[in-house]
Structure formats: C-alpha cells, structure tokens
Amino acid sequence: MSVSVSPASSRTASVDPRRRPGPARLPRASKLRTAVAERLVRHALGGLPVRVRLAGRETIGQGGPLMDVRNPAAFFRRIGARGLLGFGESYMAGEWEAPDLVGLLSVFAENAATLVPGPLQRLRGAWAPRRPGRHRNTTSGSQANVSHHYDLSNELFALFLDETLTYSSALFRGFPAERQLLPAAQHRKIDRLLDLAQVGQGTQLLEIGTGWGELAIRAAQRGARVLTVTLSREQQTLAQQRIRAAGLQDRVTVLLRDYRKVLGRYDAIVSVEMIEAVGAEFWPEYFQTLDRLLAPGGQIALQAITMPHDRMLASLDTYTWVQKYIFPGGQLPSSEAIEQIVAGCTGLTTAARDGFGPHYAETLRLWRERFTERAEEVEALGFDEVFRRMWTFYLSYSEAGFRSGYLDVQQLLLTKGEAA
Incomplete structure (x- = not known):
C-alpha cells in the first residue's frame, strides 16, 4: 500500500477521501x-x-x-x-x-x-x-449503530467465522486452540449459557441479540420455545434461513425489534455480548427491561466483555477509534458498573460470575488469522485495502486487550425470586 503523507500534504495518496x-x-x-x-x-x-x-x-x-x-x-x-x-x-x-x-x-x-x-x-x-449525538443508543440510533457493523455483509463474516457463525468468545478445553476445534468450543460456550439459564423442554426463552441464530437453534433442540430479537436485517434474514434449514421454524421466532419494545414474560433470558452495544446512558434501562421481561423464579444468562472500572470512567465521554470505525455507540462496562446497576435499579440478584478472557484472545487469534488468509476473498466482496487494514487493526487491538488482561469476558447468572 503506497501511502506516504508529507507534512504539507492534505490527503493520503491511495485512500479514497469520499469513503475514508x-x-x-x-x-x-x-x-x-x-x-x-x-x-x-x-x-x-x-x-x-x-x-x-x-x-x-x-x-x-x-x-x-x-x-x-x-x-x-x-x-x-x-x-x-x-x-x-x-x-x-x-x-x-x-x-x-x-x-x-x-x-x-x-x-x-x-x-x-x-x-x-x-x-x-x-x-x-x-x-x-467528543462522541457525535447521532451515536446515542436511542431506539432509532441503536438501529443505525447496529446496522453500521452487522449489516456489512453476511458473506464477510462467513469468511472468518466458523460454520456456526458465532461472533462471540468461544470456550476451549486448552491452548493453543486449533481452528477445527472452534465450532465445538462455540457450542461449549452456548451450552454453558443455556445450562446457567436452565433452558430445557418447554422453556419460554427470550434471546436479546440473535447473531446468526446458533444459540436459538441450540436452545430449540433442547425443546425450548424461543423468541429472539435483533436490529440487524442481514442477521435476521440469514438466521431465519438457518432455523428453517434445521427444521425448527415452529419453535423459533426471529423479530427485528429493539429490546425495549419486547413484550411478555419469559422463564429465561440469554444475551451474549450485546450489553456492549447498549451504551452507558442506557444500561439502567437495559437491566430494568430484563427485570420486567423475566418471570419470577427465572434466570438470566449474560455474556459480557468488561474493562477496568477506572478506565471505563475515563472513557465515558470520549470518542474512540473503535466507536468511530467499528461499533458506533459502543461502550464496555466494568464489573463494578454492572453490579451497581443490577443492585440499585432492579430486583435481580447476581448469583454467579465467571471470567475467561484468555479464551477470547484465542478466539480472536483464529478469526484474525482466517481474515488475513482470505484477504483476496474479502477484496472480491468489495472491501478495499483500507477496510482490510481497519479490520486487521480491530481484530488485533481486541486480541491484545484480552491477551494483556486489560479486557475480560464474563458469563453472569442473574436470578429473580419467586412471586410473593
């Protein structure tokens, strides 16, 4: 890539100023x-x-x-x-x-x-x-923020994810992880979440953040009835196709809907790495919504990326590279922030918490290596070299965060007491 910028130059030679x-x-x-x-x-x-x-x-x-x-x-x-x-x-x-x-x-x-x-x-x-006001995670803002990332191209994500199309940390048995073991590690992660939420035959399950449908499929195969919601049209379309291919369309409903607009009561709720897209301003509303939607005696299984509390506080009002180019409106919570909001704003109780950050470093390494190996196919989809550098930086930046211990990923169990 021949990009040489002199101090007097106002433009980087090979980067399209209209696109980047x-x-x-x-x-x-x-x-x-x-x-x-x-x-x-x-x-x-x-x-x-x-x-x-x-x-x-x-x-x-x-x-x-x-x-x-x-x-x-x-x-x-x-x-x-x-x-x-x-x-x-x-x-x-x-x-x-x-x-x-x-x-x-x-x-x-x-x-x-x-x-x-x-x-x-x-x-x-x-x-x-400063963060642009348009990136606030209002109901309309959230739709645009999610679309920016997840509606890029289903084909793009399929190039570097494994066949389960699971875009969150896997759970391995040992390191270093082998690429062929990634699907099993993703199922291990999903099964652990479903076990936490006690999902089984007849469970009325709500999933907030569909992804491409793997967790919903796995839950339906256990006998659950699943409502799963997403703000990504691309994900909704492919998830529905995959659910039909699995013969589970009578047990799984995929809606294009904001979590705040979901109605009903559910025995269990699962949400995987979705809180990062909620925005700090709306974290109380997110957990209050979970509380409203969970039936008494129910369980919520969350998977969340977390960062140190002091660094979270320092970054709340700033506009980062990741927010501008990868996840508009995104903000990682700290464990302390989650605990404070759950305790202070809901009737939920944090019953269990388990961190496994090194597993995310390995997951990201496998994604990054595959993304690099398939650069020509990424280009054939219409993504230029600057985009590929941007995503290489994003995947490497994320992997470094977990490999250094600066970031963690946790599975949390929230419970709600029986009705009086």
Missing part, C-alpha cells in the same frame, strides 16, 4: 499541539519494551515488538489532533506498520493506565474528540 475521510486527510493541528504530542509519545514509547523505528533511522524504546513509523510527521500530527483515534487512523493510512501487531498492541494495553502522565489524563476532555 479520516485516514485520507491529515487533520488540522497547531505546531505547538503536534510538538507536545510528539514529546509525550516519545517519552512514553522510550520507556516501554518496544522498538520504534522512525523513518528508518532513529530508534526509541527498550527493545521488543517493532513499530515501523514510516511517516513520523503525519503520525505525530494525527495524535496531536485526535489522540488515540489518530493513532488508529494513522495505521489505516499506512503511516506505520508492525510485523507483530498483536504483540505491539499488547504492550500498549498492559501500560494503558500510565502511558499518559496523571495530570494530563485529567485534561483528556479538553483535547479528546
């Missing part, structure tokens, strides 16, 4: 702001176990995974203007490379809390981009 205006054009940033950003970045990288090569000449860092910054002027300018959002856009533009991207990003994740000096972290709101 962020990486295509260098943002405006004063010389002072750029100089301050460069000084801070140099100081932070100089103390880390990494090797950062600037324009093929100067090298900083304590040794470790290589970061090859081909255009330092553009790199520092982007960070000066947009912080970590600019860091990701610089990778999309081809201004820096890393032979071991996951290893490099893992070092950054391990040191996330100290990369920026404490006094400057308190000034984050003064320079970090």
